Amino acid sequence: MSLTSASDNELLVQFRNPATKEKAYTSIVKKYQEKLYWHIRRMVVDHDDANDVLQNVLIRVWKGLENFREDSQLYTWLYRIATNECLTFLEQQKKKSTISLSDVESGLSNKIKADQNFDANKLEWKLQLAIQQLPEKQRVVFSLRYYEEMPYEEMSRVLETSEGALKASYHHAVKKIEDYMLNH
Numbered sequence: 001m002s003l004t005s006a007s008d009n010e011l012l013v014q015f016r017n018p019a020t021k022e023k024a025y026t027s028i029v030k031k032y033q034e035k036l037y038w039h040i041r042r043m044v045v046d047h048d049d050a051n052d053v054l055q056n057v058l059i060r061v062w063k064g065l066e067n068f069r070e071d072s073q074l075y076t077w078l079y080r081i082a083t084n085e086c087l088t089f090l091e092q093q094k095k096k097s098t099i100s101l102s103d104v105e106s107g108l109s110n111k112i113k114a115d116q117n118f119d120a121n122k123l124e125w126k127l128q129l130a131i132q133q134l135p136e137k138q139r140v141v142f143s144l145r146y147y148e149e150m151p152y153e154e155m156s157r158v159l160e161t162s163e164g165a166l167k168a169s170y171h172h173a174v175k176k177i178e179d180y181m182l183n184h
Contacts, residue, residue, distance in 0.1 A: 011031075043087075079158045142174070145170050152166050
C-alpha cells in the first residue's frame with residue numbers, strides 16, 4: 001500500500017516507526033495541507049500570514065504527533081492546532097499593534113479590499129468582509145461550519161466547547177452576517 005492512499009490510522013502507525021516516520025509525516029502534510037491552509041486563510045486573511053501560521057502548525061504537528069493519543073480523529077486534532085495557532089497569531093497582532101480590536105478587524109477588512117481581485121459587488125467578497133466583522137470565536141465557528149461543513153459534534157472536539165454553545169455562536173454569526181449583507 002502506498003503512503004498517499006493510506007488511512008490516517010495506517011499513517012500514524014507508520015509515523016511511529018523510525019524507518020517510515022518522515023514519509024508518513026510527508027503524507028499527512030500532503031493529505032491535509034490545503035484544507036488547513038484555507039481554514040487558516042479565512043481566519044487571518046492574508047496569504048503570507050496564512051503560510052506563516054501553517055508552517056507553525058506543521059512544526060507543532062511534527063513535534064506533537066508522537067504523543068497524539070487518537071482519542072479524536074487526526075483531522076480533528078490538526079484543526080484544533082490550526083485554530084489555536086490562528087487565535088495566537090491574531091492575539092499577537094493585537095498586542096503588536098497596541099490598537100483596539102476594532103482597528104485590527106478593520107485592518108483585516110482592508111487586507112481583503114487590497115486584494116487585486118477584490119470586487120465589492122461580488123457576493124463572495126461581501127461575505128468575506130462580513131465574516132471579518134465577527135468576533136474571533138464566531139468567525140472560527142462560522143468558517144468550520146460554512147466552509148468545512150464540519151458537524152457540531154466534531155467541532156465541539158476541535159474547539160473544546162459544547163454543541164449547544166457552538167450552535168448559538170453559529171446562529172449569532174449568521175444573523176450578524178445577514179445584517180451586514182443587507183446593510184452594506
